[in-house]
Amino acid sequence: MKKIFAGILVLFVAVVLAACSGGDDSATESSNGNGGSNVSGDVIRVGLDVDPGTMDPRLANDSSASRVTEIVFDGLVELDENLVPQPALAESWENPDELTYIFHLREDVTFHDGEPFTADDVKFTFDSILDESFNAPYRSLYEPIESVNVVDEYTVEIKTSEPYAPLLSYLNIGIVPEHLADNADFANNPVGTGPYKMTDWKRGSEIHFEANAEYFNGEPATEKIVYYIIPDNTTRVSALEAGDIDLLHSPVSPQDIGRIESDDRFVVHQTTGLGHTYLNFNFEDPTIGEEAVRVAISHAVNKESIANDIYAGMDQPGKSPLIPSSWAYTDAIEGYEYNPELAQSVLEDAGWVDEDGDGIRERDGNKLSVVLKTHTEDPNRMQAVEFLQYELQSIGIDTSVETQEWPSFQESMQTGDYQVALLGWLNLVDPDRAMFNQFHSEGGSNYGSYSNPEVDELLEKGRTTIDQNERAEIYAQAAKIVTEEVAYNVVLYQGYVVMHVKELEGFTVHPGGYFKSLRDAKINN
Amino acid sequence: MKQLKRYVKNKSVVIGFTIISLVILAAIFAPYLTPYDPTEMDMSKRLISPNSEHLLGTDEFGRDLLTRLLYGARVSLFVGFISVSVAMTIGVLLGLISGYYGKWVDTIIMRIVDIFLSFPVILLAIALVAALGPGLGNVVIALGLVYWTNYARVVRSTVLAVKEEEYVQAAITMGASNLRIIFKYILPNVTAPIIVVATLGLGVAIVAEATLSFLGLGIQPPEPSWGWTLSVGLDFIRNAPYLSVFPGIAIMITVLGFNLLGDGLRDITDPKLNK
């Protein structure tokens, strides 16, 4: 017994000594990294917030899955920083008529396993996305596609059932190899054409990539990329400061930005993102269905304070569902200014008066009460909701907060089990994506059952009109109406933040958070 | 009197009791101890470091942190006491039934206890709150539903021991009703061990509430629970460390108080250590 114990003790002392002595040299070489398993040499270490759910681009629906598939796969096109489609696997394309796109593919591309990339892979990719039983999360974006036809080995024709203006913006989805993608294991062992090959996926902790020397755009600048999964926003930034990672991007805690900015070891990029955060109003709810209540709530939202204090200037006060990084953006829509007095008088005029002096307004004996919902995964939204609770309470609305985990929250939204909810939209590469499903009477994401025939007509027209200027006008009209009727109150235009060590060069910041440009990035020591 | 002396002699009990009394007093007299309102926001005063005006600084909404913690004591103690009461009721009832009636009833109840014991408790609480939805009431219910097993086991073993005592056997043969036997002979004997388990349970419940808050499943704002204040404070740990340090200390001291008290009581009531 004594021996066992002595053994344990010795072992432990060894452990502690080892850990401590190891600690000493790490302090001196901390910039050389000690996070995750040891990697050395020509490498960029990236911190991400969640483990990807899949590595199949057709199934990707979380941000990490996109970050992986962006560097492992290529799309027919890729979107530049201004969201304009640029050639990728397709060298060029043409529109012989409003219903047809013809893509001319590069002929020098091979998949990571050495097999050539051809038109058949393109057809296969889109056919499988459109296949209902494949359950692709973004299937609805491609639904207007009627057929994908192989013209010859390097020419593909895509036919839509009606003119579908946004299509090109969605064709940056990664093309998968027909000969492998049906393997049950493909989502875990992706093989693409992209600049990096996925070599090792330690679930929940790290993903390793190696440069694809055969990449058609030339060999990537850096030999290895490692993604580390660090769920907590604060810990992730700490890992950057501790020298455990080289680069991270949104989501970040707004309060960390200033500190990193003033630290001369790092570079911080802030730009407008492709999303907005908004209050969703449920028109089916008797209280919220009343326009005066929605207007009053909107006037009680101090967007400036939310943007500048809670979000520390990372996000901008929002006005309408058209985001500033979009070509459809217009500043003609003013939104609702913060004006609690006005909010109160709107309620007074609608008959909501505090008769019994308890600080809460009533009408016909019913208290004016509202439940604000949001999801727990985003600490900033939780804070914003806590702040709104106070603001609404101050104008005499009995307000309580209910935060739920994302799946429960999403179910609440889809079943209309809410009054007012704070949430957001991402990846709004086209105004159609920002508005059609959200505001069309038949839209799949029209949680609050908003319905206005005029808006329906505009949204349908916007979708089928090809001319961009004409579309911008249509969406501006629609956005004006939904804002006036307070279907949404867009609180914030989301910002996008990248932080990296200052030795990192060649990384281009993309508002969508895309990592395509990792292929040109390198750390110069 | 002799009894009291024994309590006073035990340092654990004295320190623990003092801490808990102070916390309870702070909770009761919170409005008199601070000039500030725990929910009133003032964004112009956000994130002020501790100073003479705001002894523990202000939080991300400009609210006085000390005030939040004083009022938060109410919430945390409420969570502790109510969830412990729920757990105790379930546990004592099942323990009594199990020990008193024995046979298959006992077997079934003890298997249920086994099931709960081999379940990672916090996971069970997470699942329960996720199912019921967050909020004060549901957190209390969930914690009560997962922490009852200790009471059941303690009560059961005491019942088994007491049942064999001659005077109880005598009462049974004389035809005393079950209820009478339970209330007259058995309950008085289980009070001491239950108080120990409950005191320690109060600390466990307060920590569990904090953990649930940390995982986003806790009490809803603007209720100033310590767990919520702490987990929000952690988002600011680099810029305003006091926002997470002080709530953490509040939790730590209170739980320490309950643990010291419970431990001391156990020493006193444990006959083995009382020679």
Next chain:
Amino acid sequence: MKKYILRRLLQLIPVLLGIAVISFLLLHMIPGDPATVLLGQEATPEEIERLQENLGLNDPLPVQLFNYLGSIVTFDLGTSIFRGEEVSTIILTALPATIELAVCSLLISLIIAVPLGIIAAVRQNTFLDYFSMFFAQLGISMPVFWLGVLLIMGFSVHLGWFPSFGRGEPLTEGFIHLFTTGSFSVLFASLKHLFLPALSLGVMGSAMITRMIRSTMIEVLDMDYIRTMRAGGTIEFLIVMKYAFRNALLPVITIVGLQFGNLLGGAIVTETIFGWPGLGSLVISSISQRDFPIVQGVVLTIALLFALVNLIVDLLYARINPKIRHN
């Protein structure tokens, strides 16, 4: 002995079945389902409905439960909804990390608890005793996530001594590397990763063990044969270490079994903080994805582990202490 082990294992079956049923029902009570998560925010209600149908989530609950129990009894934990991999494979990949963490935490607990317990017992009712017990209690009084974050702030961000997240190579790899190449580097890196999470868990676990050591040692030190030895002039240190502590170890072994359960529970939160890729972070992320088969599988695994550890502890106990080998 064999009969005893067999009986204990048989007793385990109803418990595991109970856990399977409870966890199944509980998980299905949680709002939100995997289809919604899998398809993301932009999916249409029809698409979600279709996937729910495909996943069998629209079957009546009793049917789903029956199917699940049916596969459980054939040792089939099912397939992950998100990863499409066998749940058993996923669990076996994550399990070593958790065991490594739990074992090391236990070691740290002992390192803290043994000296504190001994000091407290030998100097019973002195300042040293109170101080030791106070110190031990502090550990269990802190929320483990708070301690974890403070450790990261202190030791990795400010001092840069330890990594702030993640796991190095498995310890076993480190040892293999050490024995095959004579280089400590891999083992060091792994230990550095392990230290902070193990410390935060270990501190939590030390309170109960300290208490146990203290109270048994007080009991033993008070026994007649020790008094006799003292009277006979045996050196105090020898008495404490050789006789008293040896006897105190017995109950410590039982408590270690119980403690193991606490550690697994604590690991759920700790792993999330430190990005430790074990069962804990697996189960938390699976709950948030509503990947029911994984959650159920992890719960069963933890329960089984807990039961096995306690069985081993009981066997050890019986072996060391022949008095109770009456089973």
